[in-house]
Amino acid sequence: MKKEISICWLRRDLRLEDHTALYHALKGPHPVLLLFIFDTNILSKLPVKDARVTFIYNTIKELNEQLAQHDSSIVVKHGSPEKAWTELMEEYQVKSVFTNHDYEPYAAERDDSLAEFLRSEHISFHTYKDQVIFEKDEIVKADGKPYTVFTPYYKQWLRKLDDFYIKPYPIKKYLKHLLKIKRQHIPSLSDMGFEASAQKFPSEDFSRKLDAYEKLRDFPGADATTHIGMHLRFGTVSIRHAAAQAKTQQAEKWLSELAWRDFYMMILWHFPHTVNSAFKPAYNNIKWRNNEDEFEAWCQGNTGYPLVDAGMRQLNATGYMHNRVRMVVASFLSKHLLIDWKWGETYFAEKLLDYEMASNVGGWQWACGCGNDAAPYFRVFNPELQMKKFDPDFKYIDKWLPEYKKQKHVPPIVEHAFARERILKVFKAALNN
The missing domain is CATH 1.10.579.10 (DNA Cyclobutane Dipyrimidine Photolyase, subunit A, domain 3)
Structure with a gap:
């Protein structure tokens, strides 16, 4: 008899703390298995020494070490999402799937296909906002249409921003609901056709640079920017944590950059062309x-x-x-x-x-x-x-x-x-x- 589980599919949210989909999965009735797919539809377009693949790979290994402390492990698949999900259905009795929204056109199509497939298998599919503070239709004009100019968008973005939207999800106390499994095999970079990159990656510690950013952000020689973009891109730092820190340190200019990121995500969603x-x-x-x-x-x-x-x-x-x-x-x-x-x-x-x-x-x-x-x-x-x-x-x-x-x-x-x-x-x- 296959074990009944929920799956939390990680994509652009490679962390265990303050993670929307993981929080909701862990509060559900079934033990939670974490999944990551090295998607060949994406990887096939990348050079063999793409540093971002190395970063993702190293992060996945670190996550697996954290999960081991809870007698759990991440399942890592390499291939198309369709192939990965078919394999998972053979191994587990999947009752529900949890993941976070991705607003890019390929990701939207992929998730629509998965939702249709899961419906046909009578599996519930739950997706959540996680990589932005405000998304899709949360900041719109009085007539309900999306803003296409940043300044009025930002004014409403600031008005709406309160502690509710940047409060972290309390994951730690629910980690006991992770599926207890032995350490899972992670395919090597070479198995996936890649070579390790020697690229140096930026630190996650952005807060120490916020004061300098407010004064020197326009001067490239000062190196006063946070270099946090990569961590927001792959979700190794929570956007809520970033915004909360900006408010704490009164880093208004930096906070506006987070709003620009939300703005462009909203534009891409409404105007994919x-x-x-x-x-x-x-x-x-x-x-x-x-x-x-x-x-x-x-x-x-x-x-x-x-x-x-x-x-x-x-x-x-x-x-x-x-x-x-x-x-x-x-x-x-x-x-x-x-x-x-x-x-x-x-x-x-x-x-x-x-x-x-x-x-x-x-x-x-x-x-x-x-x-x-x-x-x-x-x-x-x-x-x-x-x-x-x-x-x-x-x-x-x-x-x-x-x-x-x-x-x-x-x-x-x-x-x-x-x-x-x-x-x-x-x-x-x-x-x-």
């Missing part, structure tokens, strides 16, 4: 140059603009780029070089440790001028002025582009004034089409 199409349809008429040699120069940090090149070198070396610099390099690619923003978004998706589709797509469309609440198309960042304003002592440039000080840097790939005039003509033509 923005993944590969401009939020403002007229911008799909832009006649991009898409010069492959210039794109490669941008990728490698050889455009001749120091701040742009330092940013790209940092990204390629560390999987991270300072947020102010992200705006500059994105604007430069789409506006100075007239290369489709989707090329840059795809490159960031490959390189960024903290890549989140909603924020990345939103940020790129903002920089291009084609998104919701975007910088107007005629606002073109001057990379030289940005460098003088935000890296006046060349601290960031010296670190990532040492040849600049030695006057061995490549000449600019395009002249700023010329590029600005060109983009204004091209964008104006597209919008008047």
Whole structure:
């Protein structure tokens, strides 16, 4: 007789504390088994040394060690979700499945398919909000429609934010309801076709940087940002804990960044076409140059603009780029070089440790001028002025582009004034089409 259990499926929530789906699963009538699926639909698109896979793998192993203290273990599957769930049904009498919402288009389709399959097997399926403070229709205009401009959204977001929404779920006292099983086999990275990455990952301790963030966040040389994006992306830090800490330390600017993340998640949910199409349809008429040699120069940090090149070198070396610099390099690619923003978004998706589709797509469309609440198309960042304003002592440039000080840097790939005039003509033509 197979044992009756509930399953808590971990995806972007790789922790045991303050975990919405796990809390509700543990309060249910059946012992809870934790599941993680290394989804080949996602993994097949990644390089063999993708540092994010190594991070996930190491985190899963750490979770398994924590579960061992409760005589439990995580079940790890490698393959398609369909195959994984079929195998689980053969091994256990699954009565209910608990998981947290994921707002990306592939994830939504995957979860809809699973819900249909579970219904056919008479298994209840429960999903919860966990990776954002407010989701979907929780912050809307008076007419019930979603906000498409951040400032009024943020005002309502702040008004609604109270202790209820950032209160942690008390998991610890319910962990005795985990399924008691012996240690389960975890497939190795090589079993899954990957190699371990030597990439250094950011610390989970973001609170010590919040004071500096409020004053120095725009100066890349100060390294005053929290680097918490990766932990929010994979749920190794709870968004409720992050927001509560920001309120405690009165880190208003940082709190607004968490709201931007919610905002872009909401936009992606309501407007999924923005993944590969401009939020403002007229911008799909832009006649991009898409010069492959210039794109490669941008990728490698050889455009001749120091701040742009330092940013790209940092990204390629560390999987991270300072947020102010992200705006500059994105604007430069789409506006100075007239290369489709989707090329840059795809490159960031490959390189960024903290890549989140909603924020990345939103940020790129903002920089291009084609998104919701975007910088107007005629606002073109001057990379030289940005460098003088935000890296006046060349601290960031010296670190990532040492040849600049030695006057061995490549000449600019395009002249700023010329590029600005060109983009204004091209964008104006597209919008008047």
